[in-house]
Amino acid sequence: MITLQNITLRRGKHVLLEELNWTIYHKQRIGIIGANGSGKTSLFAMLLGQLQADLGQLDIPKQLKLAHVAQETPAYHGSALEYVLEGDIELQSLQKELQIAEEDNDGHRIATVHARLGEIDAYTAPARAAQLLNGLGFNHQEQQKPVSSFSGGWRVRLNLAKALMCRSDVLLLDEPTNHLDLDAVLWLENWLMYYPGTLLLISHDRDFLDHVVDHIAHFSHQHLKVYAGNYSTFEQQLANDLLVQQAAFEKQQKKIAHLKSFIDRFRAKASKAKQAQSRIKALEKMETISAVQMDSPFQFHFKEPSKCPNPLVRLEDVSIVYGNRTILSEVNLGIAPNDRIALIGPNGAGKSSLIKLLAGELTQTTGRRDTGSGLKIGYFAQHQIDHLVLTETPLDHLRKIAERHAEKELRTFLGSFGFSDNRVFEAVKNFSGGEKSRLALALIVWQQPNLLLLDEPTNHLDLDMRYALSMALQEYEGAVILVSHDRFLVRTTVDQLLLVADGTLSTFTGDLNEYERWLTDYRKRDAANFLTQPAKPPVSRKSLRQEDAKQRELRRPLMQNVKKLADELAFLEKQMIPIETQLADVEIYEEQNKPKLQEVLAKQTQLQQKLKMTEEAWLTASEKLELHDNKE
Secondary structure, eight states, X not given: OEEEEEEEEEETTEEEEEEEEEEEOTTOEEEEEOOTTSSHHHHHHHHTTSSOOSEEEEEOOTTOOEEEOOSSOOOOOSBHHHHHHTTOHHHHHHHHHHHHHHHTTOHHHHHXXXXXXXXXXXXGHHHHHHHHHHHTTOOTTGGGSBGGGSOHHHHHHHHHHHHHHSOOSEEEEESTTTTOOHHHHHHHHHHHHTOOSEEEEEOOOHHHHHHHOSEEEEEETTEEEEEESOHHHHHHHHHHHHHTSHHHHXXXXXXXXXXXXXXXXXXXXXXXXXXXXXXXXXXXXHHHHHHHTTTOSOOOXXXXXXXXXXXXXXXXXXXXXETTEEEEEEEEEEEOTTOEEEEEOSTTSSHHHHXXXXXXXXOOSEEEEEEOTTOOEEEEOTTGGGGSOTTSOHHHHHHHHOTTSOHHHHHHHHHTTTOOGGGGGSOGGGSOHHHHHHHHHHHHXXXXXXXXXXXXXXXXXXXXXXXXXXXXHHHOOSEEEEEOSOHHHHHHHOSEXXXXXXXXXXXXXXXXXXXXXXXXXXXXXXXXXXXXXXXXXXXXHHHHHHHHHHHHHHHHHHHHHXXXXXXXXXXXXXXXXXXXXXXXXXXXXXXXXXXXXXXXHHHHHHHHHHHHHHHHHHHHHHHHHHHHHHOO
């Protein structure tokens, strides 16, 4: 077991944990929750020896093997399958030992190593690694591709597979469902149910926690409290604790009344679809959740769209083709105001491509895309946060689309997304992934869209913000098209499921539980089809190295250009500092210094123009690099 005694952990002057006493027992499955910045990831860093406690004692038995997901993927010339196999450190060590023994012709050592290889089931390791990759969305061909050919999100999946491949006693997973689609989340959930060791899981996914953990460790106000049971049990226990306080009780009653109005609104639709029925059940469950979320800093609303044409968008006989591969064909879809649709389907089936087509960011190969007069789209893409300007503040971003509004109004609006006080003046480059996602979402909400296209909007968002988003979407008067691995969000905000599979779009008449069963059958069919295909010749390591070298040669000038422009930006920003210092001096505005002021202002204008041009060039170069990384 792992023991923490009187642990105090600080980040700068900020206290994350104070006098923590906690014993983690063998085979416990613990979900770790709390607001962003409360210390969850810092706790993992301390357990891994990457961070030292300011006070107290941490005791981890030396024989315990801890596995975690690496944050970076090192330069690696082998295939995805070979990379994941290296996660089994003991296997790699034994293979090297066997090689040395064979070179020395040491029969005794050879026999000993082979015996140990048999004990750890080493001969099935390639098959187990392939199963991990397949479950996380890598098909049989992709498993043979070099690691360098995958984009950032897919490399995160490779690191996750490598951690799962590790022969560990304790597994630490920090928000593993980020960068996964629903299919991969369902697979990972099932895999973790059979993990034999101790599991420490940081997650903001309610359903995932409910199915995987048996304890909840709740971070709040520099302290940690452990509850027995899954997340739903934790909600009930915490709600009971909060209801002891009369003020909390009165506040909850108001929210319950508000939620019941939504239940009444959708009860009339229950006879139309199973999705509506499950939505009502989820809304009823919110009576408990509301108590847990009462002190949430997030509470925002979508303003009513000024106009809602009908239909908003119509697709007629649309097809999408990439190269020689048909992603979707003969798609017919009309989106009306108040439609609430979730797109489901296997990994790579075309859900994100369909959303991009609806958003107008992708052009159909055949067919027509017609839009209603007055269509106003709010599009949240998976990589939406990459479009934020890192050197600007939340207030800067909002001012660009709200020039005529008073600063007080803008700051009040940003406050509803957790950007209060001086946070509105802080550069985005200092924000966490969750904070960037909140800001990107806030910018969409402000623009009063009548069609929301949301592609994995909950990545990096904590439980409080996910709940606030769910509440806001229920009140929203426009149409919603959603792709999400967060089953709670899907159940509480949509009433229609559309299945994207095998190149077609169709209505799915079941609920999410039935989709999970459908997906299991689909995977079995896919595996059977692969086994009946003629075997392809294996790709040699030499070919992989050659392909890797080719990709690195193509990528190098793109990387160099991005770095060059980033350096230019830094240089220009440094040049701006003395100018801003001069303009901050009140003496420069005196009459006798007027020529000097004009000179400084001219330099400022010139530098601002250079900054703008360089920043635009940097963004264009970064997009080219991303396109290169994603094309494989």
